[in-house]
Amino acid sequence: MTKEQFTETRPKLAPIPPESVLLHVGMPKSGTTAIQFSAAKLRPELLQHGVRYPGTGHNHSLASFAVARKRRGWQSGAGRLPIVPMEHWNSLVTEISEDPGNRIFVSHEYFAERSIDVGSKIVSDIPRGVHVVFTIRNQPSLLSSAWQEYLKSGATETIDEWLEIVLNGAPHKHGYPSFARRSNLSENVSKWAALVGPENVTVVVLDKKDRGLLNRSFEQLLALPQGFFERAKLSGRQENRSMTRIEADLVRAANSRIVETPGLDWATFRDFHKFGAVFSLLRDRVPPKDESRIMPDRWALELMAQRAREHALQIESLGVTVVGDLANVYALPHDSGVRQPPTTNVPIDLAAQVEFGAFVAAQKWRAKQALSGKDFARFEPLATATRSAGSQAASTDEMQIALTQALGGVPTLALGRYLASRAVRSATRRLRRRVR
Structure with a gap:
């Protein structure tokens, strides 16, 4: 395919007018x-x-x-x-x-x-x-x-x-x-x-x-x-980094089970899976350099x-x-001919990260529910952050900080990962069967 010579803007862009x-x-x-x-x-x-x-x-x-x-x-x-x-x-x-x-x-x-x-x-x-x-x-x-x-x-x-x-x-x-x-x-x-x-x-x-x-x-x-x-x-989540092939296969396998849940609604899927498990994966995991990318x-x-x-x-x-x-x-990728087979084995650390993300999301959900209950005083830092940050505060750093302060009784990261690891063995077996 011939590469056309398009007009390219190299000089510094002029700012938009003030007050626009x-x-x-x-x-x-x-x-x-x-x-x-x-x-x-x-x-x-x-x-x-x-x-x-x-x-x-x-x-x-x-x-x-x-x-x-x-x-x-x-x-x-x-x-x-x-x-x-x-x-x-x-x-x-x-x-x-x-x-x-x-x-x-x-x-x-x-x-x-x-x-x-x-x-x-x-x-x-x-x-x-x-x-x-x-x-x-x-x-x-x-x-x-x-x-x-x-x-x-x-x-x-x-x-x-x-x-x-x-x-x-x-x-x-x-x-x-x-x-x-x-x-x-x-x-x-x-x-x-x-x-x-x-x-x-x-x-x-x-x-x-x-x-x-x-x-x-x-x-x-x-x-x-x-x-x-x-x-x-x-962070990786905020940059919206791409998934690797194995990460994408894991998410797809989880989706295939989750979306079959009777009565599933978007808010539950969003809060626990998308903004919990998946975003935890993208935010906290650093994939190995040799982990395969997705190639159509x-x-x-x-x-x-x-x-x-x-x-x-x-x-x-x-x-x-x-x-x-x-x-x-429209340029074709240089490695456009390289393809990897579907994933059949999921590393323990990857499954644990996803499980831990859902676990933390559940703790956040419990904190939000407590705001209207008798434990309101315990979650006052979270309530303050919610009032000041608005309806989309769950995606801001301020909310994350407030949640950490509010959830004084929540297990530490290490303990959370330990609890998550208890489910990893059975989850890995299920994923191996479902990932194609």
């Missing part, structure tokens, strides 16, 4: 989690530099779902999940309106895929100028990352089964339509360019050879000092590259500002 809004709309799996956690961790420092990161959570997902009148997560059993209340969007708009002197930074990766009508409402509701920024990654490599994200939300398909569904339209009860929306790069960029004008859209193309490009671009757009976001010192079949990589090349050509024609080389959007 930088709306980071996505795309998913393109450094969004890292930039969001960095901004959340450095919220006070941002304000000192004339930038407000509204709210208290690590991103603005609730506002994104609310303005689109969407539900978050799935449900099994009685009733559907409620639509996220509009108050979350209204609260964001109010905070923007009440701070006329600073630049405002808003970020969530699902803004990109919102309909033109929802996008129009977003732009009209925000009471000042809006500059939209996209972050886009290499699309062939997106396949394995996207599959992992669906695993975190309960998917049970192998990567080969999933690829047949999203690329070849294989029959499936859900079909993963969100993947089609999120990989339609040119349509998303074109839509937002029509809403705010191409001169107010920046597309940052990630580059493995220039790891600092992402932070640097946001620092320039927000008139921040170079190296500002590096101060955040993110070559036919899928080539098909995704072909589609991405077409999107890159269309984006080039829109007149938006492009940072980086659009050819990186």
Whole structure:
């Protein structure tokens, strides 16, 4: 495949005008989690530099779902999940309106895929100028990352089964339509360019050879000092690191049992499995360097590259500002021919980490339940953190610290791992039977 010579923006980006809004709309799996956690961790420092990161959570997902009148997560059993209340969007708009002197930074990766009508409402509701920024990654490599994200939300398909569904339209009860929306790069960029004008859209193309490009671009757009976001010192979870093949196979095997539970609801799955077991794995485990990565079949990589090349050509024609080389959007990975067989054995330490993550999540759940009971005084530090950090506080460092202080009677890390190890032997046997 011939590599076109795209126009590449190398000079320093001009900051957005003072008192305007930088709306980071996505795309998913393109450094969004890292930039969001960095901004959340450095919220006070941002304000000192004339930038407000509204709210208290690590991103603005609730506002994104609310303005689109969407539900978050799935449900099994009685009733559907409620639509996220509009108050979350209204609260964001109010905070923007009440701070006329600073630049405002808003970020969530699902803004990109919102309909033109929802996008129009977003732009009209925000009471000042809006500059939209996209972050886009290499699309062939997106396949394995996207599959992992669906695993975190309960998917049970192998990567080969999933690829047949999203690329070849294989029959499936859900079909993963969100993947089609999120990989339609040119349509998303074109839509937002029509809403705010191409001169107010920046597309940052990630580059493995220039790891600092992402932070640097946001620092320039927000008139921040170079190296500002590096101060955040993110963990593996906050950087949203990729799973290895063995980790992904373990999560998929667990999903296949968990989602069969009668009456399972999204909140339970999210709190105990996704935000407990899986995020503990990503936050605390450092995989060995020789642990195999996830690699799709070559036919899928080539098909995704072909589609991405077409999107890159269309984006080039829109007149938006492009940072980086659009050819990186469709380049094939150098090791695209290397594949590993499915995992059949799970290391004890890996199973123990997952078990321990679920164990800690259960302790946190008990602490939250106690807030409304007779032991409220014991959990006052947690209650204070909850009040100050808001509805998304469970994902913040402040909440983690408060939980540690509140759970004075909870076993230590070493004891917790000891208790978890009691279940490892039987769990490992089950996983060996189920992992294919």
